Amino acid sequence: MTGPTPTLDDERDLGTRFHDLMEVVVRWLPIGLSRVVAPSFLGFALINGFTFGVDLLLLTLFRSGLGLPVPLAFTIAYVLAFGLSFVLNRALNFRSHAPVGPQAGLYAVAITINYLAFILGVGSALTEFGLQYHLSRIVAGACEAAFMYSVMRWVIFRDAKN
Known part of the structure; x- marks a missing residue:
């Protein structure tokens, strides 16, 4: 026996409960x-801490x-x-109800910049300099966190009332 199918209101309630x-x-x-x-910011830290753990788990699996190769493993993970971070932040943290298409486009631009600057740039460079690949990913992750929170709060999910 299954329960009722979740509705959009249930998802909004979950986002409201998370924010509360x-x-x-x-x-x-x-x-x-x-x-x-x-x-x-706290919600972003919790969600992205979780998705960063997923990233490291996938990185370990792929590498x-x-x-x-490190750049390919970094990229796929x-x-x-x-993608998981976008879905969780949109629904739970920023509780955005704006059209998802434009937000996904802005997010794609943000993660492309983030990826080139921090993941490939910082992460791969530190690995090439001899830092273990998990540690280089953690350092790159600290840089990307500040960038991504700012972009998500003030550009991508600017419709949210936080």
Whole structure:
């Protein structure tokens, strides 16, 4: 026996519940951080922390498991993880209801810039300089986090009321 099919309202409720939880957690942040950390930033950090873990898991599978070259392994893992990030951030964190097509186009431009600058640029360069590929991906990830949050909040999902 299966339950009722989820509706669009159920998805919106899930996004609202996620945002409400982020607001509660932000209020509990120490040393005045609650005045400077937006709930959408905390949501972004949680969602993208999760998808970054997915990225590293896939990277390990593609590089160590399948033996793909580092740039190819970075690329495939990156595209899959960032697709998941887009869906989760749109639905849960930014709760955007704008047409998905233009947002997906802007997101594609943002991740292309991010990919070239941070993933291939920083990540591959650090690997070439001898840093272990997981560590180089983590350093590149720190750079991309600041860029992607800014682009998602103020460009891609600017319709959201955060």
